[in-house]
Amino acid sequence: LSKQAFNGLLKTLEEPPVNCLMLLITAFPEQLLDTIISRCIEVPIMSSGANVADNEYGDRLRDLLRSVRLDLGVSEALKIARSFSDILKDAKEQSEKEEDKERKLESQSFAKTTDGRWLKDREDYHKAIAQSRYLGIRSDLIEVLISWFGDALRHKKGYTKLDFLQHSEFTLTLSNEFSIDELMERMNSLEKLRDDLGTNVQESLAIEVSFLRAFAGNQNV
Secondary structure (H helix, E strand, C coil), X not given: CCHHHHHHHHHHHHCCCCCCCCCCCCCCHHHCCHHHHCCCCCCCCCCCHHHHCCCHHHHHHHHHHCCCCCCCCXXXXXXXXXXXXXXXXXXXXXXXXXXXXXXXXXXXXXCCCCCHHHHHHHHHHHHHHHHHHHXXXXXXXXXXXXXXXXXXXXXXXXXXXXXXXXXXXHHHHHHXXXXXXXXXXXXXXXXXXXXXXXXXXXXXXXXXXXXXXXXXXXXXX
């Protein structure tokens, strides 16, 4: 927001409409004016991506980003994209494996007390649950990537409030590697990937295009 917009918002907060509850949601609260923050009750909101950052997938993401440099070429950026796709593939297989285990237990329990059509419907149900779980993990992994670059940007600007304080050493390394504009470019590319994957776009192609834009240096993609 511009300074004028912030001042307008401040006036609204000082004299809110009757029976009005306002929610201000931002990924960068440190960019809000102190006069606005002082009139708000801060409620930190963290997605389930916080848990993803501290498991096997998070470890693999960090290893992946450690290979990111300013001078990466197209082939190297595509290699990073394929590595990220491999992480997603493993996450999907694990989700399907866990749900298939639940389906088999259910089939054993009800095989003699219900007809085959019900079991077939339940099989479709478990497949849908596995897919839904995978899509959630995929979304969380992308959010972790965006948040890490966001924390790197916060380091660059001297802010101390981080999404992933426990990974501050890692995000500080990212901050030292890139300029503010370069960090913003990478965040924008990943945010577009997140939005594109919400459509019918082909997953692997969307990842390749996004990672080329985010990591292939200054080359035109």
